Amino acid sequence: MSKILNSPDEVLSTLNKDGSRKWVYPTLVKGVWWKRRMIVAYALIAVFIAMPLININGHPAILFDIFTWKFSLFGWVFSPTDTEILMVFGLTILVAVVFVTALFGRVWCGWGCPQTVYLEFIYRPIEALFEGKAAKRRRTDSKKLKGADLAKKILKWCVYFLVSFGLAHVFVAYIAGWERLGSFMTQSPADHPSLFGLVSGMTALILFDFGYFREQMCTIACPYARLQSVLIDNDSMIVSYDPFRGEPRGKKKKGDDLDLGDCVACNACVRTCPTGIDIRDGLQMECIGCLQCVDACDEIMIKVDRPVGLIRYTSQPALEKKKTNIFRPRVILYGILFVVLLSIFGILIGGTKAISVKVFRTGGAPFVMVQDDVLNTYKVRIENRTGDLQKVEFHKEADSKVNLFVAGGGKIEIESGRFKKVVLRLSLPKTEFKNGKADIVLHLKHKGQEDVLVNLHMIGPK
Numbered sequence: 001m002s003k004i005l006n007s008p009d010e011v012l013s014t015l016n017k018d019g020s021r022k023w024v025y026p027t028l029v030k031g032v033w034w035k036r037r038m039i040v041a042y043a044l045i046a047v048f049i050a051m052p053l054i055n056i057n058g059h060p061a062i063l064f065d066i067f068t069w070k071f072s073l074f075g076w077v078f079s080p081t082d083t084e085i086l087m088v089f090g091l092t093i094l095v096a097v098v099f100v101t102a103l104f105g106r107v108w109c110g111w112g113c114p115q116t117v118y119l120e121f122i123y124r125p126i127e128a129l130f131e132g133k134a135a136k137r138r139r140t141d142s143k144k145l146k147g148a149d150l151a152k153k154i155l156k157w158c159v160y161f162l163v164s165f166g167l168a169h170v171f172v173a174y175i176a177g178w179e180r181l182g183s184f185m186t187q188s189p190a191d192h193p194s195l196f197g198l199v200s201g202m203t204a205l206i207l208f209d210f211g212y213f214r215e216q217m218c219t220i221a222c223p224y225a226r227l228q229s230v231l232i233d234n235d236s237m238i239v240s241y242d243p244f245r246g247e248p249r250g251k252k253k254k255g256d257d258l259d260l261g262d263c264v265a266c267n268a269c270v271r272t273c274p275t276g277i278d279i280r281d282g283l284q285m286e287c288i289g290c291l292q293c294v295d296a297c298d299e300i301m302i303k304v305d306r307p308v309g310l311i312r313y314t315s316q317p318a319l320e321k322k323k324t325n326i327f328r329p330r331v332i333l334y335g336i337l338f339v340v341l342l343s344i345f346g347i348l349i350g351g352t353k354a355i356s357v358k359v360f361r362t363g364g365a366p367f368v369m370v371q372d373d374v375l376n377t378y379k380v381r382i383e384n385r386t387g388d389l390q391k392v393e394f395h396k397e398a399d400s401k402v403n404l405f406v407a408g409g410g411k412i413e414i415e416s417g418r419f420k421k422v423v424l425r426l427s428l429p430k431t432e433f434k435n436g437k438a439d440i441v442l443h444l445k446h447k448g449q450e451d452v453l454v455n456l457h458m459i460g461p462k
């Protein structure tokens with residue numbers, strides 16, 4: 001998958017021969033694919049900013065609050081103890097990525113990954129605004145910086161800082177909530193050092209990544225890029241150069257009777273590539289599927305009056321004029337797995353109640369005799385998944401002979417998205433037990449909602 005280096009003189013696209021970083025200056029080609037990606041990118045940025053702000057059922061649309069361990073997803077509230085839901089959710093996303101990659105290659109990298117979206121549609125446009133087009137930037141950077149060039153660079157980094165600072169706040173809103181973040185923003189950093197440290201650290205990371213590290217994240221750091229070779233197969237859709245049409249490549253001069261292919265060796269596809277690779281060398285691990293080379297080559301093909309699509313989004317069999325096999329075993333398997341996991345996730349979510357109750361027996365003796373009554377003690381965990389504070393109370397059924405005592409009083413107050421643990425004691429005359437067992441149903445009442453029924457199996461003498 002990765003380009004094979006044939007000689008010690010050959011190095012990776014983003015390295016110089018002495019091992020130092022080779023800065024990439026991709027030219028911008030505003031072709032059909034770039035325009036489509038731009039629409040998707042700005043829509044995704046808007047969604048990213050809106051998600052922690054939108055309120056559904058009293059909770060942010062997406063919140064992974066690591067300060068209170070409260071998670072909400074489109075109106076559903078989870079706690080870290082909802083391990084099965086969180087595990088199935090994580091697995092569903094993982095299988096979705098594997099499934100989409102097997103079918104469409106690195107479509108995530110080129111269209112949806114924040115690394116690509118923010119770099120190509122926020123940071124590079126800012127750079128072009130201050131420092132001009134790629135060729136000008138290359139010339140400027142090759143000289144000693146001074147005067148107006150230096151001032152523009154400083155200004156660019158100031159704007160980078162402001163954008164990174166804003167993005168860091170949005171990111172932290174996902175793990176702290178806008179409410180908490182907003183109130184802390186009006187106070188001194190000394191009053192909330194951990195959150196201030198988090199925002200500062202995130203700003204520094206974002207600035208480093210989009211201002212300096214850039215394509216290195218995709219080519220040397222991202223694990224997904226490494227997995228690509230096992231996730232795709234011969235029939236996956238990839239960005240590919242058509243060697244059957246393009247080769248032998250070369251520039252035809254007037255009077256030449258060379259039988260050349262359509263590639264005019266202009267290198268426009270290489271100059272526009274954000275990871276600095278030459279797609280004509282075949283699919284490489286560094287290719288993020290951004291389709292910029294497709295736009296660049298199509299522009300050249302139009303200029304030289306040849307059909308577009310010398311570089312295109314296609315599959316290996318389609319390049320060889322064979323049929324692409326869409327329904328292959330791995331795609332079917334990943335597809336089925338995805339549907340199964342999504343269904344399990346739906347069932348688990350559907351089964352979660354606004355107020356959920358978990359009952360545990362306390363340690364020690366299973367029951368205690370108090371004269372003719374049997375006493376059982378339980379620990380009860382009550383979780384409030386609603387958007388409001390809830391006051392809940394246990395009640396016995398009208399004809400039940402059980403007596404119940406809740407440690408700390410009858411009414412239990414639970415804040416939204418939180419849980420409370422209470423000790424519950426039940427006492428029942430021993431004559432009510434059959435074979436040492438008695439089944440009890442308690443009603444947990446909360447305002448305006450249906451009672452939550454709690455089934456308990458009391459243990460007594462045989």
Ligand code: SF4
Pocket residue numbers: 239269272273274275276277278279286287288289290291292293294
């Ligand atoms: S080879 Fe083409 S699709 Fe791949 S990263 Fe470079 S420009 Fe993007």
Ligand code: SF4
Pocket residue numbers: 241246249262263264265266267268269270280296297298300310311
């Ligand atoms: S842009 Fe097209 S014509 Fe130019 S070098 Fe690349 S593949 Fe060949």
